[in-house]
Amino acid sequence: MIRLLNHLRCCVPSYLILSICLSLVPVPTFLLSAAANDAKNDPQQGDEKVLRIGMIGLDTSHCIAFAKQLNTPEDASHVSGCRIVAVYPKGSPDIESSVSRVPGYTEEIRKLGVEINENLEDMIAGVDAVLLETNDGRPHLEQVIPVLKAGKPVFIDKPIAGSLADTIAIFELAKHYKVPLFSSSSLRFSSGAQAVRNGSIGEVTGCDTYSPCSLEATHPDLFWYGIHGCETLFTVMGPGCETVVRTQTPNFELVTGVWKDGRIGTFRGIRTGGSGYGGTAFGAKGIESIGKYEGYGPLVVEIVKFFRTGVAPVSPEETIDIYAFMEAADESKRQGFVPVRIADVVAKAREEASKKVAAVIGQ
Numbered sequence: 001m002i003r004l005l006n007h008l009r010c011c012v013p014s015y016l017i018l019s020i021c022l023s024l025v026p027v028p029t030f031l032l033s034a035a036a037n038d039a040k041n042d043p044q045q046g047d048e049k050v051l052r053i054g055m056i057g058l059d060t061s062h063c064i065a066f067a068k069q070l071n072t073p074e075d076a077s078h079v080s081g082c083r084i085v086a087v088y089p090k091g092s093p094d095i096e097s098s099v100s101r102v103p104g105y106t107e108e109i110r111k112l113g114v115e116i117n118e119n120l121e122d123m124i125a126g127v128d129a130v131l132l133e134t135n136d137g138r139p140h141l142e143q144v145i146p147v148l149k150a151g152k153p154v155f156i157d158k159p160i161a162g163s164l165a166d167t168i169a170i171f172e173l174a175k176h177y178k179v180p181l182f183s184s185s186s187l188r189f190s191s192g193a194q195a196v197r198n199g200s201i202g203e204v205t206g207c208d209t210y211s212p213c214s215l216e217a218t219h220p221d222l223f224w225y226g227i228h229g230c231e232t233l234f235t236v237m238g239p240g241c242e243t244v245v246r247t248q249t250p251n252f253e254l255v256t257g258v259w260k261d262g263r264i265g266t267f268r269g270i271r272t273g274g275s276g277y278g279g280t281a282f283g284a285k286g287i288e289s290i291g292k293y294e295g296y297g298p299l300v301v302e303i304v305k306f307f308r309t310g311v312a313p314v315s316p317e318e319t320i321d322i323y324a325f326m327e328a329a330d331e332s333k334r335q336g337f338v339p340v341r342i343a344d345v346v347a348k349a350r351e352e353a354s355k356k357v358a359a360v361i362g363q
Contacts, residue, residue: 051082051307054127054152056120056143057134058105059091059098062157065296066131067112070304077297081304084131086115088123090143092136095218121146129153129307137223138162141170145360148177153310155303156183158231159223160319164327164345165352171316172357182312183319185231187211187277189298192290193235201283206264207236209279209291213253213269221333222326226253226269228277230322232291233257236281237265239321244328245339255329320346 053070055063067084069077089106091098106116117123120143124130130147132140137159147154154174160183161167174181187193196204211229215221222230234241241257248254253269277293302313321342327349328340 048081050080051128052086052126053082053084053129053131053307054117054123055084055087055114055131055133056090056123056147057132058087058089058109059101060133060135060157062296063087063105063133064108064112066133066300066303067109067114069297069300071112071114077295079297079300079304082129082307084109084112084114086117086123086126088117088120090134090139092134092139092218095136095216098135124150124152127152130155131303132156136162137166137219141166141356144170144181145173148173148179148181151177151179153180153307155306156181158183158185158227159219160323162219162223164320164323164349165356167323168320168346168349168353169356169360171320172353173360174316176357176361180306180310180312181316182306182314184299184302184314185228186296186299187228187232187291187293188235188314189302190232190277190291190294191298192288192292193232196236196281196283196288196290197238201281201288202285204236204238204263204281204283206282207233207279207290208266208268209233209236210268210270210275211277211291212275213271215271220327220330221248222253222255222267222269222329223323226267226326227322229267229269229279229291230255230326232277232279233265233267234318234322234325236279236290237263239315239318241265241321241325241342243339243341244325244332246329246332246337248333248337253329255325255332257325324349 068075069079070082070084072078087109089102091102093099124147130152132144132154134143140156140161144154161170209229209232213226216224240260242260243258244255246255251272255267257265278289278291281288281290306312324342324346328342328345331345332338332340
């Protein structure tokens, strides 16, 4: 060893000699183990750990679309980092479009390597995070409780709940159990809406959005499908709506909100004729079209980021504002299409939500 070093001194720079010496010294096993663990846990080093995802519900096309994007590496739309490994397959017997889909979707999702698990608690125990995909928002509060108690991060697909009170209760319980949670329509992450939100036309001064708005008797009018256009509206405008007034005919909705700074935003719901997703944003530097539907991909990317970081891309306050806007639209209708204050709607819902939260925490 000494002869080797003497020879190297004559012809090799000193920093290279140091490297050679270190390479000849055995490295303690615990350091090798630590390095291996660092590479495993750091997405920037080595192979990242693939998170095991469980799914609740099997009655929406989102279930199959998400599973294809997460579970098929050979697919051009594949999003890495998470894999759906199990599903608790439920539909709603009083919604025909829900219950009729479950058998076919069960067979489809099996082909994607997803286990069918009829026990919700067992399914939750075996995964790192949960997608709550039941198409019906009414059971979401009940379904998310065991997920929150287990401490598993959860994404709740739209609608987050079947009422504003349940929406508030879900966020309060997530806060109580210290569990990351968010909900969103895929329209939030369209490139047009995100560009405007991030300043492409300067400060936003107003916005008009539209989307299909089919109705479902079991849900508040806009919760079922109008949520898409309403989510786009709040993506652009942000929270802070103060009053809402609604106009309705058999085939159309027009909901106007006034924000606390005097800005006006509108949502047009469409049930006949030409339809689609979109809108117009008005800003200090110009006017832009927004909200073109770009598939589920952008949402899936955000869900994976959320599961890996625990950081929600949408605040509870903004999501509650969206559902308060939609609930206020229903209240405007009940009162004869007059303006309704968001604060009044939220206060009533919070009172009901507090009772629901207390009942869960007291169990």
